[in-house]
Amino acid sequence: MKKIFGLATAGVILLTLAGCASGGSGGGDAGAAAGPKPTDELVVGFAQVGAESGWRTANTTDIQNSFKDAGIELKFSDAQQKQENQIKAIRSYIQQGVDVIAFSPVVETGWDAVLNEAKAANIPVVLTDRAVDSQDDSLYVSFLGSDFIEEGKKAGQWVVDEYADSTDPVKIIQLEGTTGAAPAIDRAEGFADVIGADDKFEIVASQTGDFTRAGGKQVTEALLKANPDVDLIYAHNDDMGLGAIEAIEAAGLVPGEDIKIVTVDAVKDGMQALADGKINFIVECSPLLGKQLVDIVNQINEGETPEKRIITEETTFTQEQAVEALPDRQY
Numbered sequence: 001m002k003k004i005f006g007l008a009t010a011g012v013i014l015l016t017l018a019g020c021a022s023g024g025s026g027g028g029d030a031g032a033a034a035g036p037k038p039t040d041e042l043v044v045g046f047a048q049v050g051a052e053s054g055w056r057t058a059n060t061t062d063i064q065n066s067f068k069d070a071g072i073e074l075k076f077s078d079a080q081q082k083q084e085n086q087i088k089a090i091r092s093y094i095q096q097g098v099d100v101i102a103f104s105p106v107v108e109t110g111w112d113a114v115l116n117e118a119k120a121a122n123i124p125v126v127l128t129d130r131a132v133d134s135q136d137d138s139l140y141v142s143f144l145g146s147d148f149i150e151e152g153k154k155a156g157q158w159v160v161d162e163y164a165d166s167t168d169p170v171k172i173i174q175l176e177g178t179t180g181a182a183p184a185i186d187r188a189e190g191f192a193d194v195i196g197a198d199d200k201f202e203i204v205a206s207q208t209g210d211f212t213r214a215g216g217k218q219v220t221e222a223l224l225k226a227n228p229d230v231d232l233i234y235a236h237n238d239d240m241g242l243g244a245i246e247a248i249e250a251a252g253l254v255p256g257e258d259i260k261i262v263t264v265d266a267v268k269d270g271m272q273a274l275a276d277g278k279i280n281f282i283v284e285c286s287p288l289l290g291k292q293l294v295d296i297v298n299q300i301n302e303g304e305t306p307e308k309r310i311i312t313e314e315t316t317f318t319q320e321q322a323v324e325a326l327p328d329r330q331y
């Protein structure tokens, strides 16, 4: 009985909100049809993955600052790496009738239902950082973020070059990102593609550390026991690489020498470890997506069509390059 009442109440609230949206200057298409809204009336809902890594913290800060600078209201939620929390946040943004919803999908699958709800409410959705694997690309306006396959390839290419003169087998441990997340899937794929050309490279173990430092440490501790003769660790982000450093040192070995480490991200702590010789190579993944996201929101408001795929520009760092870049590194 209570449940039925609750549902009925929710229905009334939804209807009321829908009424407001179509009656006022409106969200989504309604806004575009009526002409652009003044910037200070725009409201954007952002559903963040969590705060699992240095990258994520830098990404959150950059997005919040960029919207503040642009004078656009940003509603922000942290899903603590749980898809159900992100779905709840997106539903609440739909109910509130925001003008644009942006989110970084924690995993690739399982978004069609909620994205169809946003579409039905005429609220444009922008994907930032991570992709969804939906077949229906009308469910989002634009996808802004890195090419993770390319990042995996760059990591693989460094490994191939580093061991070019070696004929011995090269044993590799892979620390994977969050299971099912686009960067975990694609960074594994790009890396495997490149090292696969030579069968001296062998991934002896591959396990998720959930993109966290604690996860990287714990998994490395366990995997080192089973594979004491490993040559290299490929971590899908800096934080897991930093966790691996702790585990390697605790095992009485020297990170960067006894066991080489390649990571992705190039956040400050990672760059420091690279400059200190504890990491050997970092593939950059830029978390600074805020300004481009503001641009996309403005384009939508003006009734323009943003590019469907906007790829972030990024580079790579050797130990020497990290020493040079560190003093100016903002995050």
Ligand code: GYE
Binding pocket: 052, 053, 054, 055, 056, 129, 130, 183, 211, 236, 237, 238, 239, 264, 265, 285
């Ligand atoms: O590499 C990792 C973070 O999705 C690109 O998520 C992002 C990844 C980033 O937790 O550090």
